[in-house]
Amino acid sequence: MDATKTFNSAEFVTPLSISRSLLSTSISTLLFFALSFAVLYFVAHAVYQSFFSPLAALPGPWYSAISDFWLTTHVVRFQQCRIVQALFDKYGPVVRVGPNKVAFCNATTMRSVYCVHKFDKSSYYKSLLTNNNDHAMTTLPHAEHAVRRKAYSSHYIPSNLALFQTDLQDLCLKLVDTLGRTFGSTPVDCLDLFRHLMVDIIGTTVFGRLPGSLDNWAKNIQDPLATAVYDFPKRGVMRSAVPTWAWNLVCLIPNNRLRQVCDSDRIMAQFVAGRLYEMRTNLQAGPVGGGTDTEKLPLLQRMLLHRVFATNECMPDKDIISEGMGHLVAGVDTSSTTLSYLLWELSRRADIAKRLQAELDEAMPDRAVIPDAVALTKLPYLNAFIKEGLRLYGAAPSLLERVVSSTSPSGLDDSFDLMGYAVPPGTIVSTQAWSMHRDASVFPSPETFLPERWLAVDGVDGEDERLAMMNQHMVPFGVGSRLCGGHALAQLVMRMVIAVVARNLNITADVTQTNERSMEMRDAFVLFPAAKECKLIFNARKN
Template structure:
């Protein structure tokens, strides 16, 4: 035992003995904590899910976004409240939605595990703390209010006219049109112009420039891996772009999108206060934020580009998905298209003159079509976590014993700090809330207006999607503009410009097969494709 006489010495053999013992002790203590002692210990769920994040990693990273379906299966086995990883509790009960996604009188923080995946910690979307989020969100709210969005109608209509021009071009050529890309180009052109005072005019590109759509999808798909291993983003920042692209070719478009947004925000920042330059007459989101009363450190380009990234990606993909969804179903179901065209014909005697957004919002069948498309497309497919930092919530679940034919309420105490989540897509596609949930049936919203409380494509509460009003405006104007002027082979009006037919498109092309933050579709899907026919 000579090592006792040498204070600086420590025999290697002791590491071999005590190292495994210490590791085993740590793992045993961690397992005991997660299974029996942590605040969420009493919540039912698979033991492996409670023990390790690798369970979720397997379904979301190895199997590509399949944990959403595993969570649904867990609820079928364990009931409406389930522990889905070592810390998070998932609830499948739409009537409890407003408790988790509460209003302004309740503090709700976000969870680091979720926000890690965006790599945008300084954006309002990625902000953890409730109070800091409210300050950042308050700077954005005025530019996405209903009144402000309605004032944007001429801008949106300008882009809509570009879309209709492209319809006529494809009508003349007879070539098939990937309308999913056209819709994404429309929404991207609108949000880019409003955010930065410029757009890339993707609607005018021959192929609608799919790179930006691919960029948003690539960033979203990376999220599952990054939230498990956030150090990957830090590492990527030190790698040259060429190396990142070599490792993952789909990152090329995402990197370009990042650089473009950073450049736009930096330009706007450098010209702030310029009353005679090219930005002097601009009234965009970021011009207004820079002139607002946020603390100066909150106006730095390093922070604002992150808000810009969220606004552009969210403002492009989710609305375009709903437009693609409704186009597919309306062209397949004449019985749903006819009442829509009847209603639009009465509201729009001149097919080329779109009424005010406020007027369109009063049209019941148009509204029902939009709600049904949002329900089925669920622009955000991932679960959204909220943490009540200083509030204990109580959830009562119905528990039954089939053998004894008895049922009772079981009360679960959800202590402060537990990440709680729900998944809008699982609510939207559940037969508990929507009869025949995968069917496109707009009439359900007219027959039962109370269903609206179960429609949460933009979430609810203080952290609901800031761009909700803009998305609705684009949906109302685009659906009215397109389907007032175009019908289907079965449903045509005398004043129509032509009619639309699906081309090489089936349900498989819009079927959601997984969760990549936004919905994942089949790799071989080309989206919704149409042929524009003459009357």
């Protein structure tokens, strides 16, 4: 009886239960081995990167040598420039910032990397694709970029920009008139205002059409194009920080603000494509000039007429659209940010504002007549003021990544000498304007806004050498053949805007709204203030 009870108990083991037990054991064993392998791989990787990698001898924190994760955490917090600067302060002018990444801060090495060897860009720039297609900024090989650059380089030479001078002056005067409606009342978010101004300027010079963005701002109407340009750099940072499948999931999140960021590329593409097809129709309907130097042609029309030298074929539409979008992004938020910081300095530095206004009062006896481009370049304090703004508040302060290629024709020793360290091909090397512009040995009191540093002192020996050294370290628009194509337009616009605003208006700020904390710099490849706004108060100057 007892034996029967034992035989029929729940403890009886069936073949099915044995199978389940074995399966469970197999899964547990597989998970254990997989986890063990992952741990061993990570440890082996860390040991190799720390002690046996060709970059092991470079200074830097141990955690940056084994993973890019540490630097990525600062990228997504928009603080990469500051953390890289902190590494330079601690470890010196060359530092390992990732398993395969080295940052440096040295003018001679900068010229070697970007001007002499002309290393290709890294894959990071692919996160800045427009319309899912390359443009000049995202074209990685140097040789291919040189071909693309020919399509737009002639547009930005000073003699051609002079043809648009009246249009630019009219927009700058319109800006002052728009600000006149706010006198002494509501603070103006200059970051937003200048973004709308720059959309109109780029619209006029690049696309041959005034989008009316500044008018929309004056009427308090949201301008979708200005918003898209503002969102695009953040889209690029987010896109570069996560894999493609994760980015696709992010774009599905039902959040209106996030969707605006994700859709910024599409909105700009629709504008540029629409203008392209309209311009082509107009060109086909009537006679058109041949694009000589004396004709005032918007860049889009130049690209329509441009023929690639190697094939004698026109540029594909997708390349024209992407290039146009690239110039829209590069030209708008960069200039609007630097201009906002410049006006903020005027609002809190009465000594600088007084000296600048004195120079402009003499150069602009009629406050409604802006001097021409050549005359503006001859105003010493205006140009010193803008140059100091580009030093501290240049809108592209981030790492400019390049990939080391073989430097030896024989291939026997193809490492690149980076300040005494042998760096093998495939290594990503970079410098950043943020650090080049804050080298205390070149710029004493580097965090102080001091336009006078750019003015030669009469009777003092070594002034020419001092100014030359500072200029060698100035790279607000990049360096070498990948220099920003529109830098001449950007500087022309800055001179005009600062001249007409400072000549006509006094600027103040409510320090409870706009202060050191709200204007603390963040970087998403391009610069922006922590508060994402720059609220200032404008009042008319008395005669």
